[in-house]
Every structure is written in structure tokens, then in C-alpha cells.
Amino acid sequence: MLTAMLGEAWRAMGANRLRTFLTMLGMVIGVGAVVLMLAIGQGAQYAVAQSINSMGSNLFIVLSGFTNAGGVRSGSGNAPTLTVTDAEAITELDGVETAAPVHQGSAQLVYGSSNWNSYVIGTTPAYLDVRSWALVDGSPFTDSDLRASTRVALIGKTAAQNLFGAENPTGKTLRIGQAPFLILGVLAPKGQSLDGRDQDDVLIVPLTTAQRKLFGTPFQGSVRAIMVKAAAPEVMPAVENSMNALLRQRHRIRPGQDDDFNVRNLTAVADSAAETTRIMSLLLGAIASVSLLVGGIGIMNIMLVSVTERTREIGIRMAIGAREKDILTQFLLEAIVISIAGCLIGLLLGIGGAVLTNLLTGTAVIISGSSVIVAFSVAAGVGIFFGYYPARKAARLDPIEALRYQ
Amino acid sequence: MSAATASADAAAVIEVAGLDKAYDTPMGPFPVLKGVSLAIHAGEFVAIMGPSGSGKSTFMNILGCLDRPSGGDYILDGKHVSALDKDQTALLRNRTIGFVFQGFNLLPRMSLEDNVALPLVYCGVDKEERRQRARELLAKVGLGQYAKSLPNRISGGQQQRVAIARALVNRPRLILADEPTGNLDSHTSEEIMALFEELNREGITIVLVTHEPDIAQHAKRQVRFLDGRIVHDAPTHHDLPAGEVQPC
Structure with a gap:
């Protein structure tokens, strides 16, 4: 039954290729941006962590004070x-x-x-x-x-x-x-x-x-x-x-x-540097997530159009014995297939973009398994979340009305 | 449930009693069916006739479990339909009833074989058996060679045959046909009606809505609706003697 429905989702996507592609593009860009931004953010965090490790841990530096000769004050470490x-x-x-x-x-x-x-x-x-x-x-x-x-x-x-x-x-x-x-x-x-x-x-x-x-x-x-x-x-x-x-x-x-001396906690300085990059990479991820959200809204929009267009088909399916949950599953699967396919392409583009960034600018990038898994499950989640409302709308159609729809 | 129908009408496929249906309109409820009672037995071929607005389509929708009555009883194949939930009525539509529509209602992007097999998808029949049964029925309606074609490659009469094959694929007891010849020329209509008669001889109960008297002549029994009531219910004259049609 699930394979039959996957086949139908595939057929429905193939029926309007340009539209499917454009819908998918939203997810492609969203996932690509998330993966790329996370890679750059994590790369930056890694670079900072490397510097911190190289500094040594739990460090203080005590600087000698400054001289004050006739009102001219020298910098720290000179006295x-x-x-x-x-x-x-x-x-x-x-x-x-x-x-x-x-x-x-x-x-x-x-x-x-x-x-x-x-x-x-x-x-x-x-x-x-x-x-x-x-x-x-x-x-x-x-x-x-x-x-x-x-x-x-x-x-x-x-x-x-x-x-x-x-x-x-x-x-x-x-x-x-x-x-x-x-x-x-x-x-x-x-x-x-x-x-x-x-x-x-x-x-x-x-x-x-x-x-x-x-x-x-x-x-x-x-x-x-x-x-x-x-x-x-x-x-x-x-x-x-x-x-x-x-x-x-x-x-x-x-x-x-x-x-007449000056104690500095270098570890605190390092921690704040690490915190800064952490916030930067969170921010990058958050901005990229917005495009994922926009991609999800695109899916919802197209699914709503698709449900309206296929009202009669839904009526026929109901007349020959489709239950509400069959219709729901069908449209939900279609949304999920679109978002996961978009996600896979987006992953490839994001990883490619990260590698390219590294080659062109020398910036450290890290593509972690967890960021890939997160992007993937978010994409599937977006598909389910934004596909659910149109699918439910389809499932709740009145079969008689739907059959009459031209 | 069967106790209600037991003694008198043991073989009744459809039994409706005092069926009412009213639609809500801004001016208050608008009655479409007013106390319709009818029993249809296994093996019958009934034509339901009447002018537009007489309530015959609404009656068909209720028989097909697509719509619910406002009042009265409907027993389909021994089950009180009003007591069933949506999934259970979907199951009845899938297993017990086969629908044939005026507009054929095939899915345009699917091959004829997949169209015929579609009801089987909803009761979990595996792919190989679906294919086999769809081929069998396409062959039965004379379209075996078009299994892989799309619906828009064949004529209207052929599409209606495919729709009939789809209605038959889950071996229903009852076929409900709503103006099945309404979009066809008279010659093709005769062919389709011949197919219905053949199915009826094989023991399938058929209920057919039409407003064309010569189409109704193919049925064994004619029921006429007017203003939400049955005004005529008799065996078709020059078909078979009444005694042989009336069961029990």
C-alpha cells in the first residue's frame, strides 16, 4: 500500500515537473543554506578552539604596571x-x-x-x-x-x-x-x-x-x-x-x-572568543533556517493548489473506497517526497558550496554528520508540518461535492 | 441487525424504510426525499427514473453511502449504514458497492490497468494480484489490449467499459450506476447496457439511474421518483413475466 502510494506521489510530481521543481527549489535553497552556514560556523568554532588549545589551558598572565613619568604614562608591562x-x-x-x-x-x-x-x-x-x-x-x-x-x-x-x-x-x-x-x-x-x-x-x-x-x-x-x-x-x-x-x-x-601590576585571565578571554563564534554560528544557522521555513511555506502553497486541482480525483478515490486517512497519507507523502528530494539536492549543494568556500577562501569549514542529520530531519519535519494542512483539507472533502467539482 | 430483515426479506441487498433527506438552505430545510421505502433483492436490475430534482440522485448518493439520510433506515447487505463510521462506510464502498458514473471518472494520469486496480489499493491487495485482476477484468470488458494506455487514448464508450471493470474489480454484490449512458451515443449506450445485462445474469445486483425510457427498458424493474417520493414501482412490461422477476 505504501509503495503504491509512493508511486502515486511520484506520478503526481511528474505530472507537473516545472512546478514540482520550483517547489523543491525552496527546500533546496533552504537546506543548502543551512548546511553551508553550519559548516562555516562550525569551521569558525573549530578554528577558535584550535587557538585556545594552542594557548594552553587555565592561563593567567600577570603584566607589570606602567610608568608615570611627569604625566606621560607608558603602557602595561613597561614598568x-x-x-x-x-x-x-x-x-x-x-x-x-x-x-x-x-x-x-x-x-x-x-x-x-x-x-x-x-x-x-x-x-x-x-x-x-x-x-x-x-x-x-x-x-x-x-x-x-x-x-x-x-x-x-x-x-x-x-x-x-x-x-x-x-x-x-x-x-x-x-x-x-x-x-x-x-x-x-x-x-x-x-x-x-x-x-x-x-x-x-x-x-x-x-x-x-x-x-x-x-x-x-x-x-x-x-x-x-x-x-x-x-x-x-x-x-x-x-x-x-x-x-x-x-x-x-x-x-x-x-x-x-x-x-602596579595587571592580572588577566586568558581563559576568560578565550571563552568569550569561543562564545562569540558560537553565537555567530547560531545566528548563521538561524538566518538560514528562515529560508527553510520559506521553502516549507512554498510546499504548503503548492499542495493547497494541488488539492484544489485534484478535488474531483479525491472524490473518485473516496467513492471507490479510500478512507480519510488514505487521502491524508497520499497528500502528506507527496509533500514529504518533495521536501526530502529537495533536501537531498540541497545537501549536495550545501556540501559543494562549503568545499568551494574552503578552496576559494581558505576558511575552515566543517560538515558534521549531526548538521546533515539535523537538516534532513528538519526538511522531513517541514514536509510533514506544511503538508499536513493541505492533506487534511483533502481528506475532509465531502465526496459528493468533490465528485461534482469541475 | 439482520434480525430486522430476517424473515420477510432474507435476500434483500438494499432495504430503505421511511427515508428522509433535507438540505439546509438559508430559507430553512429543503426536503428532497420524503419517506422513501424500497427493498431491492439480490439479483435484481432496477432502473430509477424521474425528472431532474425528483430526488433520484440524492437517493443514489445515500444508497452509495456517499451521503447520509436525515431520517429513516437504510440497511445495506444486512448492515445499518447510519450506525457506521466514515471508515466503515468507506469499506462498504470499497467491497460491497461498485460505482459507475455518467462522466466515467477515470483518473487521467493513470493507465487503464492502474485505474481498474485502484480500489484494490485501498484494501491492501498486493501489486501482482492487483495487476492480474485488473487485466482479467479489462479482458472481460473487451479492452485487454489497452491495459497500458491512458484514458484519453480511448473512446467514451471504452472509458465507460473501463469504469465498469473498475467497479467490478473488488467483486461487489451491488453496482450503482448514475446515468452511465448519459454521455454516450445511442449505439454505444446499447453496448454498455448489454454489458450490464450480462453482469446481472451473472448475479450482480444493479441499480441504475436514468431519465431515458429506452435505457430503463433494459432493467427488470422500474422505480419512478417525483418530488421526493416513489410514484411508480413495477416490473418492466415487455421484458419478463412479473412472477419471475418478483423474488420470494
Whole structure:
């Protein structure tokens, strides 16, 4: 019986091909738009999630304060208020997993005939733990390198490619100014940071080396920033409070006086970035859903016309024994077949569009199984929802009236 | 139910008693049938006649379970129709009654075979059997070679034969024909009526609405309506002696 009715739905659709195609087009565009928008939205979410993961989890950055010289205020991180001992004290706090002082700047790296300006981070071995940063080759520097201020370095992928090309940098020596640095290892690629900076264009050296031999410090042991990793997301607010208290006490800041440092919760920044993309992708999906709704209304419209046109046919069917539910099923099936066929074509177009977007713009797109399933079931649902009213109208026709209809 | 009909009219296919039908109009109810009583027995061939507006079409619609009476009893094949719900009357139309219409009423986009098989779709007969029975009946009405054609490829008389095949496909006890020759020329009409007579000889009860006296001559019994009442009910004169027509 169902196969017979599917055959009839097919026949009815074939009887007016252009109209069926135009009706279907509404669904095609709706589903295509939903699939494409979800793919782009999820791609964006994925890209942000990648950046967040590369940053490291449960991170704070403590920046030193600014200078105020004769009313000219410099930016955060320029006053030499934080020290290596601050970092050591923070490490001792409850809920802090580890902390690394950072003293960074940029420098011209030279290897053989190539040179490259890169970002140089002076820090302690703990930094790799804080940033969850692995090495793909070689080994990290150690506390003894820190104590001896040896000229050793870890190199990021981008900097390595620009200086060494296809060569393996491990064990090679590059120069900064006249000072030679031995490359101990190569860092795993991290890609873009949330603000779009290339995190792999970097050279990591021992903190003391950076302070004494590269950038100098206003005071012995002062650093520009401290990166802190909390043990778990839940303890982050408590850690933030205790860090503030600790640093105020260590820096002898009286109550009511401004902090001379600045604590930022990077995870919160990351969360808000993730939230932004999530809302963006929801919005894209919602806008695309409107076209699905419009497609559904198109189906309803055409089904109503079809019921009117086929009033006499309905009367004949009733006279030869069709029950109300047979007529209902017939018209409902027709609406569902149209919407599902439109949905399948729309899926293909949406996936094709997503692949094309990726090829043309390089934007990350993700076509997830769930978005396909959602689009498909929404399309079937739209068919049932918008097909039901016309089908019920057909089923409730009075057979005598319907037979008389010309 | 059968208790009501049991002793006197055991073989009655149709039994109506005191049937009323009124349509609601802005000026109040408009009576179309006024206390119609009639019994039709298995194997009868009845012509229902009368001028336009006499109520004969309304009467046919009620007999066909397409319309419901305002009052009175209608017992079809032993079942009180007024006690049945819509699905049950649909089942009666499907199994017990075969309809033949003036305008043939074939579905234009379906092959003749599919048209004939359509009633079987609604009682769940499988595809192979549907095809087989449709072919059988098309052959019976002499159109076996057109099974795959569309209705608009054949003549009106042939379309009416297909419609009769469709009416027969579910082996009904009763055929209701509403002006079946109204759209046909006299020669074709004779052919169609010959087909009805043949079916009647095979034992199918036939009720036919017509306003043409020579068509009614083919029936064994003639019932005439006027103003919602039966004014004449007698065997057709020069057909068979009355005694052989009247059952029981």
C-alpha cells in the first residue's frame, strides 16, 4: 500500500515537473543554506578552539604596571615592577600548577646568509609546561642553563623555516647580533593565536640570557610578565584573588592605592572568543533556517493548489473506497517526497558550496554528520508540518461535492 | 441487525424504510426525499427514473453511502449504514458497492490497468494480484489490449467499459450506476447496457439511474421518483413475466 502510494506521489510530481521543481527549489535553497552556514560556523568554532588549545589551558598572565613619568604614562608591562621572585612566590600559591616569568623582545636572527626578525622570549623551563608546548625535536634547556645564562635556544617552526629552510635546526648555531646561540630543539607548531599572531615565529631562550645578554633589565631580576597556570578551571577565581593579594603585599601597596601590576585571565578571554563564534554560528544557522521555513511555506502553497486541482480525483478515490486517512497519507507523502528530494539536492549543494568556500577562501569549514542529520530531519519535519494542512483539507472533502467539482 | 430483515426479506441487498433527506438552505430545510421505502433483492436490475430534482440522485448518493439520510433506515447487505463510521462506510464502498458514473471518472494520469486496480489499493491487495485482476477484468470488458494506455487514448464508450471493470474489480454484490449512458451515443449506450445485462445474469445486483425510457427498458424493474417520493414501482412490461422477476 505504501509503495503504491509512493508511486502515486511520484506520478503526481511528474505530472507537473516545472512546478514540482520550483517547489523543491525552496527546500533546496533552504537546506543548502543551512548546511553551508553550519559548516562555516562550525569551521569558525573549530578554528577558535584550535587557538585556545594552542594557548594552553587555565592561563593567567600577570603584566607589570606602567610608568608615570611627569604625566606621560607608558603602557602595561613597561614598568619594572615584577620580578623573578614574584614568579617563584606565585608558584607556591594554592591552586597554581606552575608559573613562568617572561622577558621578551624582538631580535634579528642570523644563520649563514639568511636573517629573520623574530620574537624572542626569555623564560624559565617551566614556560613549556605553562603553555603545554611540546618539542618535535631536540630537548629543552634546563635550570643550569638558566643559572649560567648559556646561549641556547628553542626555535619555533616559522622562524626555523625562514632561517634554516629544509635543514634540521637542532644542533646548529645562529647569531643574534654578534652572540652565537646553539639551537637545542624545535617547538611543535601551534598556529595562530586568538589575536591572529603567528605563535611559531618565536625563539625561546633562558630568562637570564635574555635579561643579561639580549635586552637588559632596568633592575636585576625584573621581568615584563609572568605566565601562570592554574591547576583547574574551578580554582581560577580563587587563584586570581590570592595572586592579587600576594603581589600587593610583596609590592607593599597600601589599601586604596592602585595595583602596579595587571592580572588577566586568558581563559576568560578565550571563552568569550569561543562564545562569540558560537553565537555567530547560531545566528548563521538561524538566518538560514528562515529560508527553510520559506521553502516549507512554498510546499504548503503548492499542495493547497494541488488539492484544489485534484478535488474531483479525491472524490473518485473516496467513492471507490479510500478512507480519510488514505487521502491524508497520499497528500502528506507527496509533500514529504518533495521536501526530502529537495533536501537531498540541497545537501549536495550545501556540501559543494562549503568545499568551494574552503578552496576559494581558505576558511575552515566543517560538515558534521549531526548538521546533515539535523537538516534532513528538519526538511522531513517541514514536509510533514506544511503538508499536513493541505492533506487534511483533502481528506475532509465531502465526496459528493468533490465528485461534482469541475 | 439482520434480525430486522430476517424473515420477510432474507435476500434483500438494499432495504430503505421511511427515508428522509433535507438540505439546509438559508430559507430553512429543503426536503428532497420524503419517506422513501424500497427493498431491492439480490439479483435484481432496477432502473430509477424521474425528472431532474425528483430526488433520484440524492437517493443514489445515500444508497452509495456517499451521503447520509436525515431520517429513516437504510440497511445495506444486512448492515445499518447510519450506525457506521466514515471508515466503515468507506469499506462498504470499497467491497460491497461498485460505482459507475455518467462522466466515467477515470483518473487521467493513470493507465487503464492502474485505474481498474485502484480500489484494490485501498484494501491492501498486493501489486501482482492487483495487476492480474485488473487485466482479467479489462479482458472481460473487451479492452485487454489497452491495459497500458491512458484514458484519453480511448473512446467514451471504452472509458465507460473501463469504469465498469473498475467497479467490478473488488467483486461487489451491488453496482450503482448514475446515468452511465448519459454521455454516450445511442449505439454505444446499447453496448454498455448489454454489458450490464450480462453482469446481472451473472448475479450482480444493479441499480441504475436514468431519465431515458429506452435505457430503463433494459432493467427488470422500474422505480419512478417525483418530488421526493416513489410514484411508480413495477416490473418492466415487455421484458419478463412479473412472477419471475418478483423474488420470494
